[in-house]
Amino acid sequence: MVQVIAIALQILTHPLALFGAAAGAAGVLIGKAAQAAANLGGHTWATLSSSSNYGRIPVPRTPGLGKTATVDELLKTGAIPGQQGVILDQKYVSYSDLWELTRRTGLEYALTKENGSFVLRSGAANTVPIPNGIRPIAHTHPFDNVGIPEPLPSNPDINTLNQLWSLNPNGRRPRSTIIWGPNPGNTTQFGATGTQRLPP
Numbered sequence: 001m002v003q004v005i006a007i008a009l010q011i012l013t014h015p016l017a018l019f020g021a022a023a024g025a026a027g028v029l030i031g032k033a034a035q036a037a038a039n040l041g042g043h044t045w046a047t048l049s050s051s052s053n054y055g056r057i058p059v060p061r062t063p064g065l066g067k068t069a070t071v072d073e074l075l076k077t078g079a080i081p082g083q084q085g086v087i088l089d090q091k092y093v094s095y096s097d098l099w100e101l102t103r104r105t106g107l108e109y110a111l112t113k114e115n116g117s118f119v120l121r122s123g124a125a126n127t128v129p130i131p132n133g134i135r136p137i138a139h140t141h142p143f144d145n146v147g148i149p150e151p152l153p154s155n156p157d158i159n160t161l162n163q164l165w166s167l168n169p170n171g172r173r174p175r176s177t178i179i180w181g182p183n184p185g186n187t188t189q190f191g192a193t194g195t196q197r198l199p200p
């Protein structure tokens, strides 16, 4: 089903995190419900978002999905980790497997490392939340509504890294990876461009 809905999903609660909420021309603001969701787990959230306005409605977490899982289990069961995410009970995570999750669900996924464990979250067709101050190791870009993958980072993607750098300006330039296809070559590395926020 092709249904293009442009919604500015403002799931950010911290002033420092006010990026990634670009309003589409026909934008509809999701207000308090999304803000409440953003407070799950005591996190504030940053969003990684691709440039298209195709599909900003997140698919909710699958009820009954436990705190931990493997990517294989998610592929087998079709369970959606959502914003809360799952702790991945595995030492190695294949980028092509993450892409396969995206291919099947049409959603963006973000991989982080938190307290020594890999965590995988899913969002909507063109956006995925991660907690503020956490580096995205990698996130996926689904095909857009005309079937073209977006290999380049969006400004919200870069802003996520710029904000991380601003928290630790003497540290190394934060870097991350976009997974936009199943093959090893279908990835793009990108880095913070500075410590200032880019325009949305």
Ligand SMILES: [Zn+2]
Binding pocket: 048, 049, 050, 139, 140, 141, 153, 154, 157, 178
């Ligand atoms: Zn992105």
